[in-house]
Amino acid sequence: MKDNIMPTYASQDIRFVKGDGAWLWNEKNEKYLDALSGIAVCSLGHANPEIAEAISAQASTLLHTSNLYRVDKQEQLAAQLCTLTGMDNVFFANSGAEANEAAIKVARKYAHSEKIENPLIVTMNNSFHGRTLATLTATGNPKVKEGFSPLPTGFIHVDYNDISALEKAAEKHSNIVAILVEPIQGEGGVRIPDNDYLNKVSSLCQQNDWLLMLDEIQTGVARTGAFLASQHNDIKPDVITLAKALGNGVPIGACLCAGKAAGLLTAGSHGSTFGGNPLACASALKVLQIVEREQLASRAEKLGDFICKALSEKLDSYDSLVEIRHKGLMIGIELDKPCTELVARALNKHLLINVVANNTIRLLPPLIISDEQAEMIVNTLSEIILTF
Numbered sequence: 001m002k003d004n005i006m007p008t009y010a011s012q013d014i015r016f017v018k019g020d021g022a023w024l025w026n027e028k029n030e031k032y033l034d035a036l037s038g039i040a041v042c043s044l045g046h047a048n049p050e051i052a053e054a055i056s057a058q059a060s061t062l063l064h065t066s067n068l069y070r071v072d073k074q075e076q077l078a079a080q081l082c083t084l085t086g087m088d089n090v091f092f093a094n095s096g097a098e099a100n101e102a103a104i105k106v107a108r109k110y111a112h113s114e115k116i117e118n119p120l121i122v123t124m125n126n127s128f129h130g131r132t133l134a135t136l137t138a139t140g141n142p143k144v145k146e147g148f149s150p151l152p153t154g155f156i157h158v159d160y161n162d163i164s165a166l167e168k169a170a171e172k173h174s175n176i177v178a179i180l181v182e183p184i185q186g187e188g189g190v191r192i193p194d195n196d197y198l199n200k201v202s203s204l205c206q207q208n209d210w211l212l213m214l215d216e217i218q219t220g221v222a223r224t225g226a227f228l229a230s231q232h233n234d235i236k237p238d239v240i241t242l243a244k245a246l247g248n249g250v251p252i253g254a255c256l257c258a259g260k261a262a263g264l265l266t267a268g269s270h271g272s273t274f275g276g277n278p279l280a281c282a283s284a285l286k287v288l289q290i291v292e293r294e295q296l297a298s299r300a301e302k303l304g305d306f307i308c309k310a311l312s313e314k315l316d317s318y319d320s321l322v323e324i325r326h327k328g329l330m331i332g333i334e335l336d337k338p339c340t341e342l343v344a345r346a347l348n349k350h351l352l353i354n355v356v357a358n359n360t361i362r363l364l365p366p367l368i369i370s371d372e373q374a375e376m377i378v379n380t381l382s383e384i385i386l387t388f
């Protein structure tokens, strides 16, 4: 019964019972095109046969032992992630929020190793980092915090894409130890900063000995046209967090560390019963293999450009369009009016989309969609927008 579920999500009244690639079917066997991928999770599509095979093979071999023992697939996955990202080591968790919790704990350990009292972590207004107490405190959205005080201390917020705001914070506070920032703000409205923003943030971190911690939970694993969104900037972060697409639907999160950040969490200082268990790692290893073999980063770049060009042509005469923003297949279409009702209208046309920041349609389609499916997204969506 729905009544037995805590109403933490204002969910649409529809149930999907099976999937195949970018398609989903409800219990009446009606077919829907998924342009959201369960919020950037199922990037390789639903019921991906290779992922299913990897999970099934692992399930019939070994589901879980414990991090009290070595876990083969966890070591393989960590090695591959380090190769792909240039980082040194990994802590595995089970969600994005937990990956960010690990990052926050790394920043606190770093502060204490540097003998900095009452350390501060800088995060951005309009950001999203999760729903645990520490990550909702890091999150730059008052609504997420409402009713949960007392909150952990040690976070300050500045405007996103504003270097002078960070410089001012540096002048005002001598106890800053880290910056936690999304390369593109997802929940905040698909906000893409200036091309050199992350480079400038990175320089500021180096000058001040702050850790640069990038939340790539939504942008990571090839979605924006590179394995990491920050790889468009050629920078060396100290900490990177991943989750969403890493397991293609099997829960897994990862906190990757480099250099001085890599040696701070030790035996007894952090842990997770399930984190990096054989099942989750088997799925993630297969994800990485497919992403690389199918060159999904460049596919995402090409498809994102195609969808946005086609959409801007179709919406050329639409007065309420503010802007279409995208990097790869992370797409935001901002209107000059609230548009959350478009989610239901799209669902009526058998298309799954999402609206963030009240006025921005967000598309996060699977990276494996065909050209034809990309055209269907454009046609259905522009039809809905033009009559709104």
Ligand SMILES: *Cc1c(COP(=O)(O)O)cnc(C)c1O
Pocket: 095, 096, 097, 098, 100, 128, 129, 130, 131, 182, 186, 187, 215, 216, 217, 218, 243, 244
């Ligand atoms: C989704 C998301 C999170 C939280 O991940 P959960 O798995 O829901 O805990 C954190 N940061 C960003 C940028 C996200 O998009």
